[in-house]
Amino acid sequence: MTSELRIPDPLELEAAEEGRLRAVAGLPPLKRGGGEYAGFESVGLPDRPPQTEREREVYTLDEGEMLVNMGPQHPSTHGVMRLVIKVRGEVVIDIDPVLGYLHRGIEKLCENATYTTVMTYVDPMDYLSAMHNEHAPAIAFEKLFGIKAPPRAEYIRALVVELNRVFSHGLMMGFLALDMGGLTPILYSFINRDDVVDMLSAISGQRMLFNFFRVGGVNFDTNDEFMSRLGTWRAGVLKTIEMSERILTDNEIFRGRTVGMGVLSGAQAIALGVTGPSLRASGVPFDVRKAHPYSIYPELEFDVITQAGGDVYSRYLQRVAELKQSIHLIDQIVDKMPHGPVQAQVPGIIRPRPGRAYAAVESPRGLYSVYAISDGGPNPYRFRMRDPSFVSLQALPKLMPGRLIADTMAVMASFDPVMGGVDK
Amino acid sequence: MADVRRPRPTAEQLGRRRTLSAPAKAGALVRLLLDRFPGLASTIWTDDDTVEVQIDGAGNVALLGDLRDDPELHFWFLADAAAVDYGVGERFEVVYHLYSDLHPAWLRVRARVDRADPHIPTITGLWEGANFHEREMYDMMGILFDGNRDLRRIFMSPDYRSFPQRRDFLLPDDAADSQAAGVNPLERPETWDLTRLEESRAPGVMAGAGDEP
């Protein structure tokens, strides 16, 4: 399950190298330790005392170090996030992600919404996988209500969810390249994404925030428009993906920047709560679709793909492989799709019995779960969402010390965080 | 915003246990838990894919550590950690969801925390990744995790003073302090004067108010 990998501390290596170079150049070694607390003015904030040990550690600067604010407005922070980066020259010493710039209090909103309207609030969470965001609450609420969606609804759910995964992983390829300065793959990815969202809008009526899932089924059945678009897309999708692949996968510059970069061992990934493709790229075969099957996944044939490397390149390969796997899953789902209703009989007054339900789905970024508590009222008493990119961000401070500023962006993009989900 | 008009049920009502025959999916796990932790027997609850135990907050590290390290239980993955507020005068609960590939069920551990003095040991020693969850719980509910060396606000700004997901939190933040700051008086029942409402009756409903016989 986990491979214990002893990774030399890059900072130690870097310090040793720097010490050697300074000795060669006849310079005195840099003083280490005993730095001074720099305070928040150095990142342009009103000064205040540090609140925690960790905060003091980040804001304490040794000789030759400085703090750089990356964000909240920065070309490549995938939304609005601020990374406080402590650098020595170009070498990253420490990173402190500062979140909350996109915090909308969706959990609180959902606790004041009725069970049916919760679906509209969870959409803008992780806006690149809105279908997955709706899937988990739908399952959780169905548990609370004690109803089951009809089989055709489950198949349609799996279909749209896999379609969503395809474009999300495709975009990750593009964003990873864009964060490394490659301009073109992102536009090729958007060709694919545009086809998929057009298709999803043919079935759900919206392009981005679908509001498609219902408690006990889905909003609409498939129609001819959707199926014909699906057929056209299926015929050309692999070609579109290959365009980005040809530019990136074998490219020496791309490989040079990603192979061996940001290596996350399996044990480390588990401890940090990293899930999804990033975890599987570290060699841990954990996929909620297999580990704790939901919807119709037990009926589909697929294997859990893993990579051995755990580096940025493995995470990239993992996404590409899963993307292709999702396309095969879509083929299977379309083949097996039964006929029947798409919405179960739901009681007129939507008030579940008091109880608790937990439901997890495999979103493109990992384990997305919902914990809902009902008190018998018309709205959830507590509605908790666990977003995978929120948890994955913790890996960044662990991976970056000793690397360069340029790699921060590549490593971050390899976890594919979406700030809408991180900040809820 | 907490709906102040609708009385919320008490913790007893919410936490009342359904006595179910454990479904086959979770049966083995329930037996195993009964075997290993006889003290928790009275709190075990299951539905079709979840097994739930309730513990006291202080025992969370020991229990979760045992659950993780026991080769037969082997709950190696912390899927979620969340806090639940059961209202003023009641308690907080920190809810952990665990996964093990040996058991086809989620394990939910509900740890009680005193609401008046919300302290609970941190589990960042077991799973480093619990840090962000704990920071979020601190930020939203105001639960203090003893031993977490990075317990600061994560979503709200550092100078924020309140805990937005607590049940007694009214929107906007200082609504509890000022009479009508930012809140429409029509929506604040405590400002309604019911005696005056009687006088200002709606016309038409009262027969004989018009000029007709």
Add this chain to the structure above:
Amino acid sequence: MDLLFGILRFLLATTLLLLMTIPTAFVVIQMELKVIAQMQLRYGPNRVGPWGMFQSTIHGFKFLAKEDHIPDQADRATFTLAPWMVYMAAAMSMLVMPFAPGAIAADFNIGIVYFFAVIGLSVVGLLIAGWASYNKYSLLGGLRSAAQMVSYEIPLTLSVVGVVVLGGTLNFRELIAWQQLHGWMLIWQPVGLGIFYIASLAEINRTPFDMVEADSELVAGPFTEYSGMRFGFFFFAEYVALFIMSGVMTALFFGGWLAPWPFPAQLEGFGGTLYGLLWFFLKSYMFVFVAVWLRATLPRVRVDQLMGMAWKVLLPLAMLNLLVTAGAVLVFNL
């Protein structure tokens, strides 16, 4: 009288060249916009003028119209100076550019030395811009530019030394004459050409070596705090430099204004100038196209990989190339 004529001629030539940089930049920018768009399966600008031809021109006027903002704590004098230094470095190197027979502004005998001396000045401008902006991104970008350009000057110059040794002259016109006799330098110096192309891309901060700007890391490097026409100067200088580097490569390795085949034989007089201009621009813009093509394809190299490549690969290779060339010149008495 001669002095007056000389001054007049100088003024005329420099004014013309300075003015020429602007349309050059427009053409190169337009080419970049359009070519990258086509490669990304887009149409690119197609609204301003026929086929969107005047998009880059409109960009230029847009710069003029924008607010020219200087940060509060910036060093005003150097902040203002920096764009000019970068732009002048690019414009001044135009002086020795051998466009066509009879169309060289200053045809002096150390043209190549002058060119490399002047083009290297732009690093000073970038460094100043990075320092004067009072911004950490700018500073990092400025320092990166200094490190990068200083390192790449060496393989760049060394790769040209091979050409010079072979041609026996530092004058562009004579070098082209040599190529007319012996065939293009491309045949004699293939390794030198490779080193020159890579190093020149790095020297003018083009993808995949655009560390200085690195928009996903450093926002816009030293240009972060610049706006309006000041930014426009940086912007123009970058694209003028791209054209200049392509032009110099044409002159050094691809026979300058020479037609790729001898027919029609080299014309004389004004006709010869026009014919030479045609071929010179054709070849130069071809290399601009290749640079744009690279930009559309490649991600950016990391800064340590960039430096490693300069010092560990290109420099030894350039040395070896020079050694072999010099040896061959000695042995075969070329």
Add this chain to the structure above:
Amino acid sequence: MRIPGLGILKGMRQTGRNFWAPKVTRQYPEERPQMPDRWRGRLDLIYDPFGEHKCEVCFQCAQVCPVEAIDMSGFDSQGNRIRYGLPEIYEERKDPNAYRRAGLPAEPMRNVARWDEAIDTAWLGGVIDGFGARPEALIGIFSAVQERYGYLPERALRLISDTMVIHWAQVFGAAGLGGFRLLPTEGHLVTVCRCAACRFAGGDALLSALSDELGIAPGETSNDGAWSLETSDEVAAGAIAPAIRIDTMIYGPLTAVQARHLVAERRKSAAAPARARTASRPS
């Protein structure tokens, strides 16, 4: 063994090939995207099962819009033209062109609320003071105003809004409650309840019977101006469904025959003085 540069060349081959490939961009203004049938991206009002707009023109959406982007007008359940938006647009709304643009008949409706109403401001101020200028007293103030004028003149509502510092939309919204009239009537007003309960209890038959008896369609006034027939969503609670209201009196539950008889009786008693305008009873 990888040959250095081969991967780069592979990528360049891809981009080079795409240089000539057909482009995928949509040239927007010329090339319109084909929106799916289920496209929900445009604003549209939804209809209830009876085929009527579900929008009740309550302006709550316009009130809560933080950027005041919503600017709407419509007809309330009594057929009065009501609107919400910037005051300077109100006049424009009365313009025939504005009607035409909104897809309405070009001549202004007969019941456009009037601006030139003379209001006894001192009296109104006294009423407001008497009620204590509290929002929950709005209903009482309205009923006082209606008792005096027979309807709620727009000027009076404005004055109430200004004096009591209550948002205009809230005042207007409260005035839309059943029982208040926003335009003057000359004769008697018969209001038939159209709430769901009344409809199920036979409200439709009631309406057609009354319409037959009075010889006018809903929303019309008889030729002599003595009788008007209207429908409303909320005449009374469902307990007395189906209900009608004659001026301020509520009757129900009624059968169609009873209703017809009731109105016929009233018509016979005849020569009832028109109650609007002239009423100047002190409050």
